[in-house]
Amino acid sequence: MSKLLTIPNLLTISRILLLPIFAVGFLVGSRNGLIVSLLVFALCCITDYLDGYYARAYKQTTKIGQILDPLADKIVVSIAILFMAWSNIISTLSMIPASIILCREIIISGVRDAEEFSGSEVQTSRLSKWKTATQMIAISVMLFSAVLKSGCILKIGEIIFWVSSAIAIVSGFVYCKKHVF
Numbered sequence: 001m002s003k004l005l006t007i008p009n010l011l012t013i014s015r016i017l018l019l020p021i022f023a024v025g026f027l028v029g030s031r032n033g034l035i036v037s038l039l040v041f042a043l044c045c046i047t048d049y050l051d052g053y054y055a056r057a058y059k060q061t062t063k064i065g066q067i068l069d070p071l072a073d074k075i076v077v078s079i080a081i082l083f084m085a086w087s088n089i090i091s092t093l094s095m096i097p098a099s100i101i102l103c104r105e106i107i108i109s110g111v112r113d114a115e116e117f118s119g120s121e122v123q124t125s126r127l128s129k130w131k132t133a134t135q136m137i138a139i140s141v142m143l144f145s146a147v148l149k150s151g152c153i154l155k156i157g158e159i160i161f162w163v164s165s166a167i168a169i170v171s172g173f174v175y176c177k178k179h180v181f
Contacts, residue, residue, distance in 0.1 A: 008069075077132070
């Protein structure tokens, strides 16, 4: 089997390829469109879990997978945040954690690229995995709140979003301390 065409890599690539459908759901501008976006985002979250599971369980970890998986996570989360901001799903105050998360992703991508370029192998930390998980949960809850038009559920999602931004700061600092300072 080709190093690119492993089940984990195909799942990772599918996350990126699903994003136009996610975007169209928002652009439709209806409750059904939001349901489509929510379902696509949930599918992206599931494939994120499954690609890691399959890579470990079937020893299909590849160099391209180590690069693509975190990149796909960053793209999925960033696109979701941008569309939620654009459609006013998140409050003005929640633009603060959104900005923190987006800035952290850009900074870490740069550091990661520099490490990869220098030949170092970069492993994703457990804290970074928690960061991604809380971001995906927060985004899922906020999308769900938009489908239901529930302010209460939105507040829960935004609290989780703030927590994920705090984890993003800590994990970003730990990552930079390990790889830069």
